[in-house]
Amino acid sequence: MSSGSPQxxxxxxxxxxxxxxxxxxxxxxxxxxxLAGVGGHDVLVYIGPTTGPAWIEQGLGWTDGVGPQYWWVIxxxxxxxxxxxxxxxxxxxxxxxxxxxxxxxxxxxxxxGLGRLAAxxxxxxxxxxxxxxxxxxxxxxxxxRGLSVGRDRALEExxxxxxxxxxxxxxxxxxxxxxxxxxx
Amino acid sequence: xxxxxxxLDRVVxxxxxxxxxxGAIIAAGWFYGxxxxxxxxxxxxxxxxxxxxxxxxxxLGGVTFLLLVLGLRWLFAHAPARRVGVLRLAGSGSEGRLGxxxxxxxxxxxxxxxxxxxxxxxxxxxxxxxQQLVIDLRLTLELFCDLAEVSAAVDRxxxxxxxxxxxxxxxxxxxxxxxxxxxxxxxxVR
Numbered sequence: 001m002s003s004g005s006p007q008x009x010x011x012x013x014x015x016x017x018x019x020x021x022x023x024x025x026x027x028x029x030x031x032x033x034x035l036a037g038v039g040g041h042d043v044l045v046y047i048g049p050t051t052g053p054a055w056i057e058q059g060l061g062w063t064d065g066v067g068p069q070y071w072w073v074i075x076x077x078x079x080x081x082x083x084x085x086x087x088x089x090x091x092x093x094x095x096x097x098x099x100x101x102x103x104x105x106x107x108x109x110x111x112x113g114l115g116r117l118a119a120x121x122x123x124x125x126x127x128x129x130x131x132x133x134x135x136x137x138x139x140x141x142x143x144x145r146g147l148s149v150g151r152d153r154a155l156e157e158x159x160x161x162x163x164x165x166x167x168x169x170x171x172x173x174x175x176x177x178x179x180x181x182x183x184x
Numbered sequence: 185x186x187x188x189x190x191x192l193d194r195v196v197x198x199x200x201x202x203x204x205x206x207g208a209i210i211a212a213g214w215f216y217g218x219x220x221x222x223x224x225x226x227x228x229x230x231x232x233x234x235x236x237x238x239x240x241x242x243x244l245g246g247v248t249f250l251l252l253v254l255g256l257r258w259l260f261a262h263a264p265a266r267r268v269g270v271l272r273l274a275g276s277g278s279e280g281r282l283g284x285x286x287x288x289x290x291x292x293x294x295x296x297x298x299x300x301x302x303x304x305x306x307x308x309x310x311x312x313x314x315q316q317l318v319i320d321l322r323l324t325l326e327l328f329c330d331l332a333e334v335s336a337a338v339d340r341x342x343x344x345x346x347x348x349x350x351x352x353x354x355x356x357x358x359x360x361x362x363x364x365x366x367x368x369x370x371x372x373v374r
Contacts, residue, residue: 025193032255
């Protein structure tokens with residue numbers, strides 16, 4: 001870019017997938033509001049406007065004298081698995097949605113787009129009947145159907161080279177895996 | 185949603201998960217008699233006694249209020265990234281405000297990009313995302329596109345946009361998708 005032309009804006013933060021932990025965050029906040037509802041009901045019972053038993057006292061009354069029972073073990077196993085799942089969701093990082101393209105501003109090629117571009121590039125190679133590609137976690141997997149009966153390694157190499165050339169504008173070219181399944 | 189909210193979600197979720205696991209182990213161990221320090225059955229008498237104290241309704245009222253405020257604050261912190269309707273321009277002051285409709289400004293940039301032969305569609309908004317004021321563009325490209333040419337065009341268009349708006353605090357994120365092969369080109373000889 002020449003010094004006279006306007007400067008492109010700085011790149012914003014990378015596009016990231018929705019943080020699944022937010023769903024649980026909403027659930028916990030709703031539970032807090034629900035607990036406040038229980039407390040509010042009991043306060044109204046104590047000061048008079050509402051009649052009936054206080055829910056907290058009633059709950060404490062129900063648990064009084066309860067001893068461990070066999071079904072607790074079954075519930076505990078399920079709860080422990082659920083707890084593990086919840087803890088996993090808490091620490092799981094948000095997935096990056098795309099690969100950065102060389103540019104002055106923030107340009108990202110989404111994984112879905114990368115897959116489609118790769119499949120189209122592979123299909124344009126001589127000797128490829130059809131292609132399917134998926135991009136995930138900086139790896140591009142391309143499955144092609146060539147015209148020979150068995151696996152054609154030379155064709156795989158040609159397709160990989162074409163893909164590398166096409167994806168050169170990416171800041172970090174993903175690891176390309178090409179597999180020819182033959183025409184079957 | 186801010187980074188603080190996500191961090192809070194993560195910390196609380198991890199604590200809840202670990203607490204549930206610990207509770208499950210304690211409950212199962214209680215049944216099998218692994219914990220000698222646990223009584224044979226639950227005794228809520230002491231807790232029930234607390235509810236008879238004169239200060240109990242006041243304390244309960246205070247905790248309820250706190251839970252309600254925290255719960256609602258936390259709930260509304262999960263609102264999605266806010267779209268920016270009007271961008272304030274340089275020159276605004278006590279005599280008046282100069283503003284531009286952010287959607288219209290971005291639409292002009294999108295139209296410029298859509299005029300290219302290798303861009304099928306272009307959409308965009310200005311939003312606040314993770315403490316940044318971001319021009320967020322989504323482009324669907326044709327299969328024959330050249331990524332280097334597209335990124336150069338994006339650089340030129342966004343530079344013209346931010347230069348025109350005179351807002352150096354704007355960041356930019358352009359997400360490129362690629363369209364499917366047109367139905368008409370699927371059949372026939374390739």
